[in-house]
Amino acid sequence: MTSEDKRNWKPATAMVHAGTMRSGFGETSEALYLTQGYVYDTAEGAEARFKGEEPGFIYSRYANPTVAMFEARMCELEGAEEARATASGMAAVAAALLCSVKAGDHIVAARALFGSCRWVVETLMPRYGIEATLVDGRDLGEWKAAMRPTTKLLFLESPTNPTLEVVDIAAVAEIANEAGARLVVDNVFATPMQQKPLALGAHVVVYSATKHIDGQGRCLGGVVLSDRKWIDEEFHDYFRHTGPSLSPFNAWTLLKGLETLPLRVTQQTRSAARIADHLAGHSAVARVIYPGRKDHPQADIVARQMSGGSTLICFDVKGGKEGAFAFLNALDIVKISNNLGDAKSLVTHPATTTHKNLTDEAREAVGIGGGTLRLSVGLEDADDLIDDIDRALAKAG
Numbered sequence: 001m002t003s004e005d006k007r008n009w010k011p012a013t014a015m016v017h018a019g020t021m022r023s024g025f026g027e028t029s030e031a032l033y034l035t036q037g038y039v040y041d042t043a044e045g046a047e048a049r050f051k052g053e054e055p056g057f058i059y060s061r062y063a064n065p066t067v068a069m070f071e072a073r074m075c076e077l078e079g080a081e082e083a084r085a086t087a088s089g090m091a092a093v094a095a096a097l098l099c100s101v102k103a104g105d106h107i108v109a110a111r112a113l114f115g116s117c118r119w120v121v122e123t124l125m126p127r128y129g130i131e132a133t134l135v136d137g138r139d140l141g142e143w144k145a146a147m148r149p150t151t152k153l154l155f156l157e158s159p160t161n162p163t164l165e166v167v168d169i170a171a172v173a174e175i176a177n178e179a180g181a182r183l184v185v186d187n188v189f190a191t192p193m194q195q196k197p198l199a200l201g202a203h204v205v206v207y208s209a210t211k212h213i214d215g216q217g218r219c220l221g222g223v224v225l226s227d228r229k230w231i232d233e234e235f236h237d238y239f240r241h242t243g244p245s246l247s248p249f250n251a252w253t254l255l256k257g258l259e260t261l262p263l264r265v266t267q268q269t270r271s272a273a274r275i276a277d278h279l280a281g282h283s284a285v286a287r288v289i290y291p292g293r294k295d296h297p298q299a300d301i302v303a304r305q306m307s308g309g310s311t312l313i314c315f316d317v318k319g320g321k322e323g324a325f326a327f328l329n330a331l332d333i334v335k336i337s338n339n340l341g342d343a344k345s346l347v348t349h350p351a352t353t354t355h356k357n358l359t360d361e362a363r364e365a366v367g368i369g370g371g372t373l374r375l376s377v378g379l380e381d382a383d384d385l386i387d388d389i390d391r392a393l394a395k396a397g
């Protein structure tokens with residue numbers, strides 16, 4: 001077996017080569033090791049491997065060569081020491097949060113969270129005696145005021161779903177450090193190409209690899225990245241014994257996704273920036289929120305902590321829900337879907353789908369109205385997308 005070691009590659013090179021372990025056959029593409037377990041030449045060999053005295057794989061719930069290649073490539077991209085891949089983004093989030101708290105501990109989280117993340121923090125955790133306080137992530141005063149002596153974890157996503165609010169990651173990391181707590185960042189919306197939470201001071205980064213990392217609508221996956229100490233001491237046993245592991249087949253698919261991630265995110269962001277500017281100048285559009293535009297409410301923080309714009313745009317069409325539905329139903333190329341980060345452009349009406357379970361007040365607090373739409377820009381030609389959007393806006397108006 002030969003492996004491709006870190007060589008200070010730029011992301012585009014690393015995403016094609018980093019982490020590759022070649023078998024004796026010298027295959028070009030990463031091998032797919034569809035196996036549950038491993039066999040040992042001798043009883044002594046099995047004993048040594050279980051004692052950790054000999055390197056090697058034991059059982060695919062713990063580790064698998066194809067999954068290990070995906071984890072190594074993600075570490076390279078994120079600048080993390082260790083990673084564990086999971087069966088979905090939610091498996092990554094739930095594991096990263098649950099592994100480091102116990103009854104009596106307290107969590108502070110930004111309230112503008114992906115729906116299932118919010119359920120874990122707000123509904124699941126309290127069942128086990130872990131209290132959570134939700135704050136306006138943009139307001140550092142609220143983070144500080146929510147801290148208690150028992151606060152062990154801070155959790156946020158930035159930019160947020162769906163209104164693309166931005167949280168000052170470095171400032172929240174400082175609040176966590178002062179309290180001896182850990183900051184977990186869900187970096188799905190920014191993608192690893194546009195924001196590096198660990199470099200900004202976060203302790204743990206989680207992804208739904210289902211989104212941009214696959215990017216082609218094929219499989220679910222997730223990943224948790226951090227320093228070696230945290231993975232070894234806090235995460236490792238939880239992961240081994242609760243089994244949120246990623247399937248080798250999905251790891252292989254995600255490895256192929258990583259090969260084109262830099263190209264895809266660059267192109268999708270370029271198209272999204274053009275479409276955001278176009279929407280901002282359109283008379284049927286009431287509001288556009290796009291990280292990367294000068295009129296983003298937190299443009300200064302975007303400039304500090306993100307390297308690009310976003311592949312996502314949040315905008316309001318005039319005419320509330322009725323206007324939004326007329327627009328959605330008139331689209332041809334852009335598909336109605338709650339997914340994002342795909343090669344296909346996808347649009348969501350959060351108030352009636354992803355965020356329908358929030359109360360009216362909670363929806364209002366995170367800026368979701370009847371006319372609010374979230375557009376995930378795909379790989380189609382931007383001119384075709386703009387034509388499609390214009391045609392649909394004309395029908396809606």
Ligand SMILES: *Cc1c(COP(=O)(O)O)cnc(C)c1O
Nearest residue numbers: 088089090114186188208210221
């Ligand atoms: C999709 C998503 C998740 C959950 O990921 P799954 O792969 O669907 O489990 C978590 N956080 C954010 C921000 C997401 O967009």
